[in-house]
Amino acid sequence: MSTIAPTIKLNNGQNMPVLGLGTYLSKEDDGIQSVKDAINAGYRHIDTAYFYENEKQVGIAVRDKIKEGVVKREDMFIVTKLWNTYHNPDLVAQAFQKSLDNLGLDYIDLYLMHTPMGYKLNAEDSLMPLDSDGNIEFTDYDYVDTWKSMEKLVETGKVKSLGISNFNSEQITRLLQSVTIKPVTNQVECNPGLNQKKLIEFCKQNEIVLTSYSPLGRPHYYEQDKTLPKSALLDDRCKNIAKNYNKSPGQIILKYLIQIGTVPIPKSSNKGRIEQNINLFDFELTEDEVKTMDSFNTGERTVPFKLCLKHKYFPFNIEF
């Protein structure tokens, strides 16, 4: 049985499915198989990035499913991202073309600026260029100028919508004051432990949808490092709500994130969990249950970008 998620209308009239598949760390065959399993399960929204080094695998899976007649290209909502080493406005078009070629598609539905922070592009094309002390080599290209180059891509018809990721409210305000095309979404960490209520409201006022990354709070990272925030997945309060609906804690978290107005993109490369994570449009959490889920918020990040603390455009040093 497959479930097709409803869509949300973006500020440019495009429709985005309210749940997508995350693919960070789904590499090689895992990347292909998880996207195929997801499409079979009804997913129509797939999130990848140049940084994930799996655009080729995502493209293979999507094109295969189109060939098999399971989906049409226009049914799919494919998202990829401009990596930090390509913030030089003169390099944006070539970075975009590389992603498009990797995916093997004629167009991308949504192209995001992965972060507001530029890194140096070195001769090896390193994703994380390091200096001799092991620090990331930053650039200070203004994200507004990078965005203006992204705007030109829309004129080519090869990208339908533009968005941002890891931007704070002040950076969004500054961007909106200087650009022609508004971002349709800001993709940021959002899960019960960091529920982003203020940023959600701010984005809503500016007609920007908040996409929730690490929606399950990366339980696999916590397993390895107990100093990281513990996912609500593992908490009895969430487990008890799950029992009320015969659902899993993961489904409760994802449903919560949808009910507070965001678009979660859970990653899984396990067929059962891929199917489970989209099977949540047959129940609604009550107001009290939403309040219980709200009570997990501590504001702690599982993806704090610690190596970028000194970047001129580090986004996480203000409240939201």
Ligand SMILES: NC(=O)C1=CN([C@@H]2O[C@H](COP(=O)(O)OP(=O)(O)OC[C@H]3O[C@@H](n4cnc5c(N)ncnc54)[C@H](OP(=O)(O)O)[C@@H]3O)[C@@H](O)[C@H]2O)C=CC1
């Ligand atoms: N823009 C940005 O800077 C960022 C974007 N992202 C995007 O967001 C996506 C999701 O975030 P991510 O950081 O991957 O973390 P998630 O919060 O989605 O957690 C993924 C982990 O949860 C496990 N999992 C999945 N479903 C369930 C379930 N129902 N119950 C229990 N465990 C489950 C997965 O294991 P298994 O695979 O075995 O099921 C995997 O180990 C990324 O893959 C990426 O696409 C993420 C970080 C930053």
Ligand SMILES: O=C1CO[C@H](CO)[C@@H](O)[C@@H]1O
């Ligand atoms: O998208 C991403 C996936 O997670 C990484 C950190 O673990 C981030 O750096 C990156 O932005």
